[in-house]
Amino acid sequence: LDRGDGDQVRNLIAPMRPADIAELLDLMRTDERRALVEMLGPELKPEVLSELEEGVRDEVIALLDPGDIAQALAEMDSDDAVYLLEDLDQQGQQEILSQMPADERAALERALEYPEDSAGRLMQRHLVAVPPFWDVGHTIDYMREAEDLPDEFYEIFVVDPAYRPIGTVPLYRVMRSKRPTKISDIMNTEQTLIRVDTDREEVARLFEKYDLISAAVIDENDRLVGVTTVDDIVEVISEEATEDIRLMGGIVNEEAVGDSVALTARNRFSWLFVNLLTAILASVVIGLFDATIEQMVALAVLMPIVASMGGNAGTQTMTVAVRSLATRELGPLNALRFMRRELMVGVVNGILFALLIGAVGGVWFQDAMLGVVLGAAMIVNMVVAAVSGILVPMALDRMNIDPAVASSVFVTTMTDVVGFFAFLGLAAIWLM
Amino acid sequence: LDRGDGDQVRNLIAPMRPADIAELLDLMRTDERRALVEMLGPELKPEVLSELEEGVRDEVIALLDPGDIAQALAEMDSDDAVYLLEDLDQQGQQEILSQMPADERAALERALEYPEDSAGRLMQRHLVAVPPFWDVGHTIDYMREAEDLPDEFYEIFVVDPAYRPIGTVPLYRVMRSKRPTKISDIMNTEQTLIRVDTDREEVARLFEKYDLISAAVIDENDRLVGVTTVDDIVEVISEEATEDIRLMGGIVNEEAVGDSVALTARNRFSWLFVNLLTAILASVVIGLFDATIEQMVALAVLMPIVASMGGNAGTQTMTVAVRSLATRELGPLNALRFMRRELMVGVVNGILFALLIGAVGGVWFQDAMLGVVLGAAMIVNMVVAAVSGILVPMALDRMNIDPAVASSVFVTTMTDVVGFFAFLGLAAIWLM
Known part of the structure; x- marks a missing residue:
């Protein structure tokens, strides 16, 4: 490819299956991809296009002649043709559709009128x-x-x-x-x-x-x-x-491995910004107790443990809830039983970890009462983690919001705020 | 069902499709399920068994007569029969296999010799x-x-x-x-x-x-x-x-929505225990700087922000890396490009959030230098988040360990430790 030897490249590509050619194109650098597509030209099979990743596909389609694409689409099954067309912008769609035979064009236009992600977009029109x-x-x-x-x-x-x-x-x-x-x-x-x-x-x-x-x-x-x-x-x-x-995982927009730095940074920014606000909220809670921390620095050393354990326990419950809602294993019939179980699990593990971390904290700072406060805060936060880990995804689901989108930020905010508040609040009462 | 009216229950169940009966059984309470299975007895179609969730299936199989099951298996396609048998314990398998015709038994025994999760277990022996x-x-x-x-x-x-x-x-x-x-x-x-x-x-x-x-x-x-x-x-x-x-999400063992409290609590414990150790490690790091915190309590108030932002940014990178490795979108061909991009994204967002949080911290505590320290620590931690978010999953993948298992604990430990260390360390140097 580097030597621009078109014949040899075409000979290497010819015996490959469309999905393999697509994988090769996906993994290439942009300039390599451009060179290969230009070398292959109309020899690039339309099946390759439908196997490409979205970003790469747009790029390759822009390099090809709309007339060639229109001809390829006319020969394809209607579901594959719709799949290729639906991600193009209005202008790109029109440019290609206008060069297609009238009946094929009408059929594709009708298919594109169905809502995105509906069965109408997925279906194949020809059947027996x-x-x-x-x-x-x-x-x-x-x-x-x-x-x-x-x-x-x-x-x-x-x-x-x-x-x-x-x-x-x-x-x-x-x-x-x-x-x-x-x-x-x-x-x-x-x-x-x-x-x-x-x-x-x-x-x-x-x-x-x-x-x-x-x-x-x-x-x-x-x-x-x-x-x-x-x-x-x-x-x-x-x-x-x-x-x-x-x-x-906090990736709010669709991403491809080949996206640019600017696009990726912008996509990630929004979620991190939401997290910044919730982190500041947690800091405000800590700030309420600055006098208490001044009195006893050990509190500042131990407080992240309570928050972090709550966050992890809440994430566990939330993960099970989100996935079970998505696969319909969790429904109205068994929701109450699920809640009761998660709550009990929170109580059981809360007590176990309260004993463990209470002992560690008490020995570390040579202060039994500090251990008791730490353990008590741990139980409170583990129970809150269980409750929010269930209720947040179920409430979002009820409101027809995908629970995977927002559950984790609500749950960890809850466990951070409650974790810090319970631990520092109990410590403040004790030190008074 | 509550009234024990067997005929009416059987009439209601009869027109249902196997997958629907299985869903009904999955969602029922254990005692309801037992009553229904006993009422249906041999009328329960074997197709229903293969559609049940694993835990529920074991329960239902235990209620049925091994002879009936053996007969049902003999009539099934071999892949479905293997699917039902493979999750039973040795004794349960033998009990059922011993009542099957010799040739069907030999075939199933051979299929069960293939490694778990291999194509040999999935395949159907009969073909044209x-x-x-x-x-x-x-x-x-x-x-x-x-x-x-x-x-x-x-x-x-x-x-x-x-x-x-x-x-x-x-x-x-x-x-x-x-x-x-x-x-x-x-x-x-x-x-x-x-x-x-x-x-x-x-x-x-x-x-x-x-x-x-x-x-x-x-x-x-x-x-x-x-x-x-x-x-x-x-x-x-x-x-x-x-x-x-x-x-x-930190659920290390397989779980079903219907599992008991004891089993679920035990399953979740191990992961939370690992997290406890890493949380203690982060506390030890904070403990190194207790004199610094005593000097300036604002540090204790702000330090979770640095750790939390790093944790979230690292999780984002890690999520993309883990999923792209699983779907083979990320491979040796584009790994270097991916690393470079993630690093640049870390730098860009690190600088943006450093400016934001630096300003917030500086204004909040009326101390410009505190804002500078906070911002600098943020940049350090975002870059570390990006690097560990890529390297940890890729290293685990290289060692043939599923990156989904352990990446998040390594990544968040890194960002917690580095976050606290960078922020408190820089503050200690400044305050000296």
């Missing part, structure tokens, strides 16, 4: 739908001859005259049945129907729960409008998990 | 394999008549005389080809082969990368021994994400 009175032989002949079939499919859908889905037949069952068998005799009537406006996280949950390979998507009139397949869902599950991990 | 010289008609006829086919399949595998896979044909392609077409003419030779000892996390990564629906599993002699399907992979991806979230 047959009436229940066809037999297996007729169905196979139809599939052999029809033009407008999806590139890949695993199930055929059975529809009534109003195009409402009434059942599904997996391909292996079609294949294993004799030609005169009626479709209605081998179809599953137990189907999972997905409304076109369902959030993709909910769609993923249905696929996971019922072990689906594909599922029918219906519009507000219960008519079949598309199909969602599991390969898209695998991506959704992985992306949603990354999002939860990111949010819980 | 045909030689390349068959034509489509012959293949369809074979599938219509063969007995030992899997319950569900989406691809057929093409093998050479030594049973080594040489290609795959998706069912839709078989279906869309005319009967005289040779299999070798429609097969994909670009296949993803999975070694039987591959870790399931790696298997999931391959499925995600190449958008697979199923993939051939081969033994050490490259012979086809099974097939992994995407429905199992969806579960793996979700479980691995839960594991990462759990570990990063």
Whole structure:
């Protein structure tokens, strides 16, 4: 690549699978990537584009000719085409759409009208739908001859005259049945129907729960409008998990490993700023007791222990609550039992650590009463940690806010403030 | 259920899908669950068992007759049977295996010999394999008549005389080809082969990368021994994400929402104990400067801000590093660039927050020099946060330790210790 030897590069790239080429492009430096894309030009397969990371994809699309992209999109399955288009800005979308055949363009424009992250964006428009009175032989002949079939499919859908889905037949069952068998005799009537406006996280949950390979998507009139397949869902599950991990780690905006310093610093700033405010709040609490600390410096030495233990215990409870809410293992049916358990765990571990740290503090500063104060503050803070670790995520969830976004800042603020207040407050009473 | 009306309960349960019954059982109280399982008895479908959560599953299996379970397992696909058996203890496994037909038992015992979390445990033994010289008609006829086919399949595998896979044909392609077409003419030779000892996390990564629906599993002699399907992979991806979230939140052992107080308290204790030691270490650092704090109590009030900001910035960097390592977005090719960026982000945000908090501290305590010391300590700690936020997970990954397990304790210990040391140390020099 450095030598600009286009032929050799093309020969090396030619046998690679699209996902591997995409991975290579993702990992390259920007200038290397630019050189490679320019060398490959129209030989770059459209499948590579859909496998690229978002930031990199935008960059590569900007390097390509809109006409070439439009042609590639027209040949793709509609779900992949939407996936590529939806992240471009309005102008970029228009530039590409305007060069596409009218019917493909209309279909894509309709798909882009569905809300972001909805089943309508994920679904593939082409599918195989047959009436229940066809037999297996007729169905196979139809599939052999029809033009407008999806590139890949695993199930055929059975529809009534109003195009409402009434059942599904997996391909292996079609294949294993004799030609005169009626479709209605081998179809599953137990189907999972997905409304076109369902959030993709909910769609993923249905696929996971019922072990689906594909599922029918219906519009507000219960008519079949598309199909969602599991390969898209695998991506959704992985992306949603990354999002939860990111949010819980204090990364509020989406980030890619290749982002610039300026963008990354700005993205991280907002969360750190919120944390600065809460840290100042904790300092104000400490400031209330400056006279007490002046009286006994040991308090300043020991006070971070109480806050830190509370923060960690609260984070444990919160982590379990946030993840269990996301996977629906925690719901109204068992919420009360969960709260009771977490509270008891807080009390039990609070007492154990109170004994441990009380002994350490008492021996360290040769003051038994200091140990008692430390231990008492520890119990208070561990219980507060448990309570806020449950209530904060559940309250956010109830308000339809993703608990992963904000739980940790509320919980650690609580445990910091209460930790310092309980320890220094008890010490002030004792020293008076 | 409370009235013990078995018939009515059975009528309510009968039309439900296995996954829904499993969800109901998961959410019930232990005594309710016991009553329901006893009421349903052998009417409880085996599919329900494989959808239950681990702890609940063990409980339900203990309530059922080993003979009934053995019979259910014999009828299941081998991957589901292994999934149910692998979590039982040795004795429970033997009890059930001994009541199974000899050939099914031998197959399951062989599957259980593969390492836990390997492709060998995930795979389904039954599959459709045909030689390349068959034509489509012959293949369809074979599938219509063969007995030992899997319950569900989406691809057929093409093998050479030594049973080594040489290609795959998706069912839709078989279906869309005319009967005289040779299999070798429609097969994909670009296949993803999975070694039987591959870790399931790696298997999931391959499925995600190449958008697979199923993939051939081969033994050490490259012979086809099974097939992994995407429905199992969806579960793996979700479980691995839960594991990462759990570990990063300080939940070291697997937990279920239904676990007892004693078990949960014990599980959480170990992590909190490690945190206690690191918190004491931070206190020892503060203790080194007790004379300095005695001189100026404002230091005790402000010092948690420096530690907390460093902890949060370090957690941000660490979260991105851990997740990017897990998804392979961060690798040797771009590690250096990533480190340079994180370091620069640390410097930039360090300077910004130094100015902010320096001003706040200076105004609050009417002491410009205190603000300078605070700001300088902030820059030092933000840079240390960035460096440890990258190096700790990358070092753990290099040592083949899951970075999600231990990164956060190392990183926050670093930022606590350095935060207190830098701030109090600089203050001590200034006050001298």
